[in-house]
Amino acid sequence: MRLDLQEGFTGDAVEIRVNGRTVLKAEGVTSRRVVGLALSTEIEVSDGTLNIEIKIPTKNLSHTISVEASTTPNLGISIQDGQIKIITSERRFGYA
Amino acid sequence: MAKRSTAATAPTSISGQYEGEMTAPTSGLTFLDLRIDVDKRYANSPVMKRVSGDFYQLNKISVPGSPPKVTRVYRESWIVHRPTMKTVGNKVEITGKVTFWKGTHPPNTLKITMATPQSGVTPSCLVTLTRPGGQAAVYNCTKKSDSFRSLNLEIDVCKSVNAPPMRPTWNTDGHPIKPAGLPARVLTIEEAYREAGVQVKIRPGSTVIDDSDAEFETWSDAELHNAMETYFSQIGGSWPKWEMWGILAGAYEEPSVGGIMFDAAATFGGAGKAPERQGFAVFRKHEWFDNLVDGTPANADQAASMRQFLYTWVHEAGHAFNFLHSWDKNRPDALSWMNYDWRYDNQNGANSFWSNFMFRFDDEELIHLRHGDRSAVIMGGDPWASGGHLEAPPGAEYLAAPPGAMASVEGEQPVELLIRSKEYFEFMEPVAIELRLRNLFSDMPITLDSRLHPEYGGIVIYIRRPDGRIVEYAPVMCKLAYTSPKQLQPLFPDEQPGSDRYSEEVLISYGRYGFYFDEPGEYYVRALYQGGGDLLIPSNVHRLRVGSPLTRQLDRTAQDYFSYEVGMNLYLDGSRSTHLEKGFDLLREMSEEHKDSLLGAKLAMTVANGLTQPFFQLEKTGEENVTVKLSQAYKAEPKEALKLTDAAVDVFQKTRQKALNLSYRQLVSQRVDSLVALDRQKQAVRELGDLEQHLRNLGANAPVLDQISNLASTISSTPPHEVQEYHRRHRLWDRVRTHDKLAAVAGEDRPRVAKKTPAKTSAKKSSKKPRKVAKKARKR
Numbered sequence: 001m002r003l004d005l006q007e008g009f010t011g012d013a014v015e016i017r018v019n020g021r022t023v024l025k026a027e028g029v030t031s032r033r034v035v036g037l038a039l040s041t042e043i044e045v046s047d048g049t050l051n052i053e054i055k056i057p058t059k060n061l062s063h064t065i066s067v068e069a070s071t072t073p074n075l076g077i078s079i080q081d082g083q084i085k086i087i088t089s090e091r092r093f094g095y096a
Numbered sequence: 097m098a099k100r101s102t103a104a105t106a107p108t109s110i111s112g113q114y115e116g117e118m119t120a121p122t123s124g125l126t127f128l129d130l131r132i133d134v135d136k137r138y139a140n141s142p143v144m145k146r147v148s149g150d151f152y153q154l155n156k157i158s159v160p161g162s163p164p165k166v167t168r169v170y171r172e173s174w175i176v177h178r179p180t181m182k183t184v185g186n187k188v189e190i191t192g193k194v195t196f197w198k199g200t201h202p203p204n205t206l207k208i209t210m211a212t213p214q215s216g217v218t219p220s221c222l223v224t225l226t227r228p229g230g231q232a233a234v235y236n237c238t239k240k241s242d243s244f245r246s247l248n249l250e251i252d253v254c255k256s257v258n259a260p261p262m263r264p265t266w267n268t269d270g271h272p273i274k275p276a277g278l279p280a281r282v283l284t285i286e287e288a289y290r291e292a293g294v295q296v297k298i299r300p301g302s303t304v305i306d307d308s309d310a311e312f313e314t315w316s317d318a319e320l321h322n323a324m325e326t327y328f329s330q331i332g333g334s335w336p337k338w339e340m341w342g343i344l345a346g347a348y349e350e351p352s353v354g355g356i357m358f359d360a361a362a363t364f365g366g367a368g369k370a371p372e373r374q375g376f377a378v379f380r381k382h383e384w385f386d387n388l389v390d391g392t393p394a395n396a397d398q399a400a401s402m403r404q405f406l407y408t409w410v411h412e413a414g415h416a417f418n419f420l421h422s423w424d425k426n427r428p429d430a431l432s433w434m435n436y437d438w439r440y441d442n443q444n445g446a447n448s449f450w451s452n453f454m455f456r457f458d459d460e461e462l463i464h465l466r467h468g469d470r471s472a473v474i475m476g477g478d479p480w481a482s483g484g485h486l487e488a489p490p491g492a493e494y495l496a497a498p499p500g501a502m503a504s505v506e507g508e509q510p511v512e513l514l515i516r517s518k519e520y521f522e523f524m525e526p527v528a529i530e531l532r533l534r535n536l537f538s539d540m541p542i543t544l545d546s547r548l549h550p551e552y553g554g555i556v557i558y559i560r561r562p563d564g565r566i567v568e569y570a571p572v573m574c575k576l577a578y579t580s581p582k583q584l585q586p587l588f589p590d591e592q593p594g595s596d597r598y599s600e601e602v603l604i605s606y607g608r609y610g611f612y613f614d615e616p617g618e619y620y621v622r623a624l625y626q627g628g629g630d631l632l633i634p635s636n637v638h639r640l641r642v643g644s645p646l647t648r649q650l651d652r653t654a655q656d657y658f659s660y661e662v663g664m665n666l667y668l669d670g671s672r673s674t675h676l677e678k679g680f681d682l683l684r685e686m687s688e689e690h691k692d693s694l695l696g697a698k699l700a701m702t703v704a705n706g707l708t709q710p711f712f713q714l715e716k717t718g719e720e721n722v723t724v725k726l727s728q729a730y731k732a733e734p735k736e737a738l739k740l741t742d743a744a745v746d747v748f749q750k751t752r753q754k755a756l757n758l759s760y761r762q763l764v765s766q767r768v769d770s771l772v773a774l775d776r777q778k779q780a781v782r783e784l785g786d787l788e789q790h791l792r793n794l795g796a797n798a799p800v801l802d803q804i805s806n807l808a809s810t811i812s813s814t815p816p817h818e819v820q821e822y823h824r825r826h827r828l829w830d831r832v833r834t835h836d837k838l839a840a841v842a843g844e845d846r847p848r849v850a851k852k853t854p855a856k857t858s859a860k861k862s863s864k865k866p867r868k869v870a871k872k873a874r875k876r
């Protein structure tokens with residue numbers, strides 16, 4: 001699965017777990033406004049339903065979402081209006 | 097009022113770009129670039145119901161026997177929102193309230209009168225801006241274009257992707273997913289922008305950049321910026337200007353990025369090098385463009401690729417015009433070149449973006465592009481995502497430049513205003529810049545006001561701080577004085593530079609609003625010479641860096657250093673006022689503590705200057721009707737001043753930087769004053785000799801060296817009491833602040849034609865160089 005941290009990150013710590021396993025732990029995550037992307041990474045996931053837990057301790061935010069691995073090859077995470085927003089897509093996100 | 101058209105403008109529309117000179121109250125004083133946007137000017141181009149304009153000052157220099165030399169210097173911009181338009185008979189009248197983008201102005205009203213446009217006749221109009229009370233400025237303007245602005249785009253291509261199509265062409269009918277009623281037409285970069293109201297002219301030719309190094313894979317922002325500085329033929333000369341650079345490159349370091357306007361601040365993810373918004377890149381190896389074809393697409397995948405190619409070019413150029421993404425402007429549902437299709441679809445349903453997108457910018461963007469404040473739109477103007485314009489996100493206003501900061505010359509200027517200093521300053525080191533005026537005419541002298549300190553109002557200095565904010569330097573004092581006219585001669589080919597220029601050093605560390613260089617980082621300094629008001633000359637943009645505190649102790653000292661008392665001591669060149677005693681003592685302490693550094697040397701000069709003169713202050717007397725009395729609080733202490741600056745002489749001798757020549761001369765001048773006061777003329781002559789040798793080794797001009805050696809001769813050959821008396825009344829320290837006055841100290845008026853000596857040969861050669869800034873291409 002391609003995981004993109006998109007808008008709204010300002011030097012944040014981010015931790016993402018999929019089915020209880022930590023797949024991403026990063027600090028100082030900052031969105032690049034010229035493209036609307038902070039970080040893009042490929043993560044290994046199993047088939048079936050994925051429980052994705054997103055924690056942004058620097059903003060005291062957390063969010064959990066369940067998706068089907070087969071229909072969600074791309075997951076975009078943004079911080080908007082003080083909340084975590086998720087975008088899923090079958091197409092890979094492109095930035096310009 | 098109208099004349100026959102020779103240009104291919106839209107035949108019967110009013111809208112477009114007009115220009116013309118002021119006709120009243122002063123003919124030819126200023127120039128107006130006017131944009132009228134009240135009716136349909138071009139197919140598929142919405143009307144924004146706005147009128148806007150840019151004012152330029154006209155510099156006209158009379159030349160005997162020839163037409164006057166004219167240059168335009170941009171001053172400020174304004175807009176009229178939703179003007180009223182009336183047509184009576186064959187006359188059109190447009191009126192509205194003028195809003196200036198920057199600065200404080202009395203409320204102006206606009207009235208434009210013109211004949212109803214006729215096919216084959218170039219429209220012209222009378223533009224009147226009226227202030228409260230009836231004072232009116234009138235301009236006679238003629239239509240120049242059916243676009244509102246015009247710029248050149250230079251496109252270079254990397255060898256790895258040098259295959260057609262290199263530029264996008266898109267038939268709007270070419271993909272099955274499209275809006276109902278979408279007008280069928282062929283769009284290119286030029287056509288998309290022409291519809292938006294900007295005439296984009298693509299420069300002919302394209303440099304192929306060799307990216308075939310086996311170890312090179314992807315581009316970073318820094319590499320893209322470096323490529324722009326290397327290959328963009330227009331990168332030289334002064335910015336801002338209507339020039340843009342695009343590169344078709346292979347792949348970006350982040351593979352999901354298909355294009356980037358890399359020329360933005362590092363905090364926004366750009367290359368972090370001002371001026372910004374000069375260039376962008378499109379990455380041909382991005383998967384978006386896998387199905388590009390040279391010709392007509394044969395299937396939906398190819399069509400989508402072609403469409404995305406056009407989108408990416410127009411989108412990135414849009415960033416260079418200072419556009420943010422649509423969602424960053426709280427318009428996530430905008431059907432605009434500046435939105436992302438997948439972001440729009442996420443909110444509105446699959447394929448909804450391309451099903452509704454009409455291949456245009458949204459209205460707010462069009463208003464910015466056509467009518468926004470010039471510095472917020474023009475390349476190299478306001479930093480990206482800043483400026484007092486319609487596209488700025490909340491909170492970006494503080495980055496807006498003050499009026500005048502973006503003044504730029506169009507055409508050849510008669511006088512050069514150069515700012516220079518050393519490039520690196522230690523933390524807390526006083527920042528002084530040299531301001532130099534130079535006559536650029538090759539055949540006639542020019543007379544200018546030589547008072548270059550902002551205190552006299554003839555020079556305005558702008559400082560861009562590390563956070564991107566541009567502030568105007570405000571001197572602590574404002575001085576009223578007669579003008580000090582100085583005639584600068586043209587530099588003839590057989591002459592030494594000298595009489596064609598005039599310099600003054602100005603300390604800009606501290607001003608009315610405190611310290612200006614109190615944070616480590618990169619600063620840009622620019623000045624605007626206004627002289628007596630008849631000439632406007634912008635300077636170069638001078639970059640300097642302020643270092644970080646080298647020790648924890650120095651960092652702690654900053655708390656006390658950045659204070660009113662220290663700032664005023666720096667501003668006043670050392671003061672023994674009881675009100676500033678704390679600052680004077682701190683500077684003295686620091687100058688001793690850091691005596692082996694430039695910081696210490698410069699602080700020592702400030703303190704020593706305070707010691708070389710007696711200080712008088714007002715004291716309460718207690719007598720009836722006499723409340724205060726002026727009495728000497730401190731005697732001059734030349735011996736102490738010399739002791740304090742002994743180490744500074746060594747520092748300047750060891751620091752072999754040409755940019756410190758003036759500071760070293762000032763130090764020696766100050767010491768000569770003290771040495772003469774102490775009857776130590778021999779040492780004064782010796783120190784002048786050391787200075788002359790030092791400057792000679794660094795390639796100083798012969799006139800400067802002659803001045804120093806003449807001064808030494810004068811001191812040697814004049815009876816000591818006469819020299820002492822002269823220096824007591826006319827301190828060399830004061831006089832050497834302006835370069836040219838040193839000649840007067842030596843009692844010499846330099847002849848216009850320099851002596852022919854071997855040392856002058858190289859200078860003679862350099863004087864033959866073209867005087868205007870070389871704008872030659874670095875390629876081709």
